[in-house]
Amino acid sequence: MSGGGPAHGLADEDLAGEDPAREGLVATDPGPRGAPAGDPGGREAPSRVETAREDGPEERLARWTAGYAALPGLPDELVAADGALRPAWALFLGRLAELPDHEIAARLAAAGRHIHDTGIAYRAYGEATERDWPIGALPLLIEGAEWQAIAAGVAQRAELLEAVLADLYGEGTLARAGLLPAAAVAGDPEFLRPLVGVAPPGGRHMHFYAADLARGPDGAWRVLSDRTQAPSGAGHALENRLVMARALPEVYGALDVERVASFFQAFRDGLAATASREEPRIGLMTSGPYSDTYVEQAVLARYLGFALVEGDDLLVRDGQVFIRTVAGLKRVDVLWRRIDGDFVDPLELNPASRLGAPGLVEALRAGAVTMGNMPGTGLVESAWLAASLPALCERLLGEPLRLPGLPTWWCGDPDQRDAVLDRFDTLAFRPAAAPAQGAFTSRAFGEGRDAAETERLRGVLRDRPGDLVAHEPVRLSTAPVWDGTRLVPRPFVLRVFAAATPEGWRVMPGGFCRISETPDVRPVAMGAGVRAADVWVLSDDSTAAQASLLPPSDRIAVRRVPGLLPSRAADNLFWLGRHLERAEAVIRLTACLLDGAGSVSMATEDRATSARLRALLQAWGAVPATGGPAAQLAHHALSDGSQWGSALAHALSARRNAAALRERLSGETWRALSALREVLEAPAEGTDSEAALLDRAERALSLTAALAGLAQENMNRAGGFVFVDMGRRVERAVHACRFALEFGAAGASTDDLGVLLELADSRISYGARYILGVALAPVRDMVLLDPYNPRSLAFQVERLAERLAGLPSLRQDGVAEAPVRLVASLAGEIAGAEAGTLPLDTVAVWENRLWEIAEAVGARYFPGGSDAARPETLVTLA
Template identity: 55%
Template sequence: MTAARTAARRLQDWIAGYTPLPGVPDELIGPDGKPRAYWRDFLDVMARLAPEEAERRFAAADRHIRDTGVSYRVHGEASERSWPLSRVPLLVSAAEWREIEAGVIQRAELLETVLRDLYGDGRLVAEGALPAAAVAGSPDFLRPLHGVAPPGGKFLHLYAADLGRGPDGRWWVLNDRTQAPSGAGYALENRLILSRALPALYREMNVDRLAPFFGALRAGLAAVADRSDPRICLLSSGRYSETYFEQAHLARYLGLMLVEGDDLVLHDGRIHVRTIAGLKRADVLWRRVDADFCDPLELNTSSRLGVPGLLEAIRGGQVVVANMPGAGLAEARILLSFLPALCRRLRGEELRLPNVATWWCGQPQERETVLAALPELAVAGAFGATVPGFPGQPSVLGAEAPQRARLEAAIRTRPVDYVGQEVARLSTTPAWQDGKLVPRPFVLRVFAAATPEGWKVMPGGFCRISDRPDARAVSMGQGVQTADVWILADRPVEATSLLPRRDRVPIRRIAGNLPSHAADNLFWFGRYLERAEATLRLVRRLCSSLVEADPAIQGSGQTLDRLQKLLVAWGAVPRPKPGDSGVAASAVAAAALNQAENYGAAIALVRSARRASSAIRERLSADSWPLLAELEERLGEPGEATLSEGETFHRADRALHVIAALSGLAQENMNQVAGWRFLDMGRRIERGINTCRFARHLAEADTTIDDLDALLDLIDSQISYRSRYVIGPALAPVRDMVMLDPYNPRAVAFQVERLLEHLKALPSLREDGMPEAPLRLATIISGTLSAAQAESLDNSQILGFEQKLMQLSEAVADRYFLQGRNAARPEKLTGLY
């Protein structure tokens, strides 16, 4: 009873302390000034959780976000930001959702009809329902596609509407999203995170499931292809996209191939994916690249994101693009002023979801209306995302006196570029702040997918909540939170998933088609991890030598000197400048661990591995991300230079444990097909090169026992050597174990044998029976190693093997990756639509 009274008091405190903003509709408090029933039910269950239990659950959710790398990128920033998820979902009743659903479907059908006319007969313009400037003046109107029927029959395959409550309590449309709507994948991730944090509450509230929508979306994309088993690709602008995490998440969840423009090529009138097995036809492209950047031959010639010849393939009906390039025309704000009349004209009905009142200044009467009421209105660009003459501003308030004169002059000079809009203050929803609920403005993005059975609306959406009480717009670049959206069904909801319901599913055992850019990133992910491991082993050995109690083992310091020279050659620490008195070995070890400005330092290599892996998110196990985050964490704060030898040793040793776990994860959890082979080839080549370097520095003719002992430690072969030889380390046996032993997993010969196995298993582009360059070179290296003798092996021969392995790496890149004129392009920045 005490717990129940405490929960009741907590609930009462939350509600009593919640004060909606004056004159603004609120989700928690209804028009009657009382909490809505379903919100009270939600808060009642939340109040039963002890504060420490609630905190533990949400801390686990935050940890999941961090460990799995859920993130986004603000336009212009190089680094990603962690995903900001609100602890409180947005709740919508089933009855209210049915109205939203009907309005979104109506709007999607209306815009599809409008686009079909504008790119077809053009009757709306010819009959005066739309001014020609509303079409021809838009940069999103693609003239090369005028008169082209969209392959698959639709301009819009995915539509989104940004909604907010109007002052009358009804839902209003703030913006239409038809270019390449983003946010659906983040909505899915929000649901996964919050339903795990509050599983009982999620079930008790009868929250509608999202899986059926995504299944219908995929079915809709498959249905428009002209093959029964189509290859559906998600076309991304690359890992520097603001929403790359979402794109990778959707590709993995829906089983799509994630590709970039570099991966695609026009061949015989069709779009093909460049894979390691050659060109493979792409039937459907789900586009997440602005239309203007899709084809540098016919559209934006400076684009490095698109596919040369894509429009030619569309005109030939050889590829379906969702959404059809040019569909972004329907996003222009100018259209908002004509949609109510167009709905009556084309559908004989009123809009179920009204727009924000909009007046286009290109019409004399509307222009004078806007100018007369300028202090009460907001001015926005008629076509673009920002106001012409006001860089970076999506809208400008006429009430702001210093800008009013500029606004008026700009509108009179080029009126066609501007619209005036009613200033709509966004409605509010509860957000959690400092242990209490506070009202915050929000925008709800609702998605609709075209399916074989008609339009299907996601029962939920992508909600963005502002951190400012008086926000009039919400953007992910302006410090906002996101919230899961719970549509509360009238009855218990059946658990669903994307698993097919058919009794029989065709069984497949195929390696799949690996795009060239994915193979490249997997290869380098493996190389960076192996390079980081080598640096860590050097650091650990250097520290263990420094703390060794027996000075006889430490010797004269020759081994220490050689280890430090290796770290210098590695790029883990800077090369000493002439006249420097030298740096203490302990400082060298610490610098090699976490000085990020040194390209060979462990922290720099781990970050390089994370960057490579971020481009292949959809191909790595979800367990990889927590391990990568832990690996970086265990290396400590970058630039820490005051670490003792013992602490540096401890951090390096713990980091090596994490790398061992990552290696085990790749060996045991990755399907051992082409992607796994490239990851492993990267590790094998790098390990072979590193071992050669170790041997050249520590197994020279004048080597000492300490040097050989250090070499065996670096390649983790101490136990194997001692079990095989009674005597201590000797030059020839150590060289044999390090270089030539095909049974030692750390020996160069072992790496080359595994490389041969991988190369033989990979597809060949040639059908003449002759080995391709990588296989031929690996065979030569293997034969030379097999014929070599440890007694006569010298540094020049070891250097030769090292150089051959570097040549093999280049041969693999030339054969399987995008090289030369087709080289992978640099940073690819795109907007959040």
């Protein structure tokens, strides 16, 4: 099974726990220090003197390939049996060798920075943090003629498995005729009985398929495994292509590489064609940000224009499926499933699932929504089916199987079990069903088995033979990778993708290649760590299609309505704005503590203003209660992630919110978020001086300003921007109140008022308006009541009123909703106040009112809100 298992219901298999900082990876060094370990030169960028002595293309190519040899008895992608370079590789390396070593190193280092800065990442199974995507420096090359044979075999295999699924969930004739073992089918946990007899909406059980391929000793491609549950890797294949084409555009262009955009367009059109509406709404159903391949899912959702939805975003009502949005319920026509099938519906399938939506199976029965792939398609991933596929292909398609798998025996058949026992010591074993159940999960074979393992295997063969499948062990063929100075052969597996379209199966011209980090050619070694490689299919036509995802202009009507914004996404956008504003407030407080707002007198620790700064940082959880010198406290406030209220803690929280919004945020936004984190978490060098910490604070403030500017200028005013902006406005208004309460009381000192202006980023505006210096009433007015000051409380409340007015109302009775009423009331009180007579008790009341407004926004628009009379009870279904 390709999923993460019943513990979390993830359908995407672990991409291995490799460390992207290992040698040979593009993404080794996001900084500018030089080449990553995987560049062909394998060294720092050369000096001018070294550049002058650099080898020419022929010498460079000879140096790279010196000593390269295929492993005994195995085919290799770089060299033929006689040791000569294969034509495609000779062309590729010849073009690459035209670039000097230092230029290649610079290109690959830039690619590594691009991967790091834009958040191209993955999460190893069981880990909480993401790792940079470990793409290798070389693509896998496949000649066009050879690719045509691969594509034909993959398409045939997809059609065969679709036919098997149609029978197993339909009339069941294959099992009754003895062509499939009924016991294996019925006992497989992926055989979902509630789906038996359900005609799949759109006419297919499977819309997306992948096959893992490897070359056999004879050089022919074989299928190692079928991926039918929810195949992962297509988004990473797309990212691999974008990164490699960006790093080596001359080489990429010279080789006439087949483009992949038309494949994704065909897949998107194929899903759309299964819906009953002319302009269907398509969602990619994810298990959420902690999925191993969430980044890949976000890439695909953004590229294909699908809504990225979780189970909590979905509601089944009256047999139809809807997405909860800030505008109420919106009908969804197609769901591309990326969670395990049995987790789709806790009502009829796995009751422990928190990833699906109750009623989805009933909606499938009613034909109200198409699901690609249908729950239960993971059944044909099971190993017991492999032994029957050649005969099934002849029976169902009337032709031989073009891409065979490994010779396989299901041990539940007595004759096959006897054949296995005769060759016991030379065969590999694996569980018959996916996911594996029972005690036995070994994949050891031959000389790798000890006596205890052998006895265990024989016990299973004796007591529960149907739980096992035996197959001939495979030794993977090799492809070239860099080891730092030259090319070396390493085992690889190629994943190829196919999409169902109205014209039949369409195969991606390329794929997703994983290359082992060790020379061990047994499949069991692949889990220890892998590198990713782009796959270049060399076109037989010198004018390889320059396809894109742009449809003809006459197919899409112009519209200016807000895009779909799920309630969950609005929640994350709101908190993204809030955490960024909180980080900025802590940074400003820290900067004031360090430089005294320009006043040398505040450097004395017993001054009241300094004490108030420290107390506020402590109350906000940015510094420990133990106190300490200003530099020590500043380091805690800026860079101590263990302090829940530090600037770094808020920046990391903002990044977590952004991680759940990858399909909605630009690369520039992600780079700025990454840069903010890196500035704040830079390790202290000894004891940072106050000047160094102040410099860090100022650089961080520049990045928070950049993020605010990106939201202001780059985000569409519909939907997403509104919630980011409201989050910032709520927090900025709260901070204006809190700062006024701390530093704007009657009898405030000059230092107090100077700090208040500095915290409100209003010192320059104040100086331009008032010549005589700081005074209590003018400072209060500018910070709290001035509607023309973009940092004042009044300004924030006015913007909140504007944003709420632009959001859809779910009430039809003309009565304003709670957030609108609260903001309007507060705005009226602020407009009628006077700075000179304003009681601070009133400011404290306003601060509490702002918290109420934030709660009201959450209750009205977000999925966890207390208004779980949620939109669906208030709107006309759309």
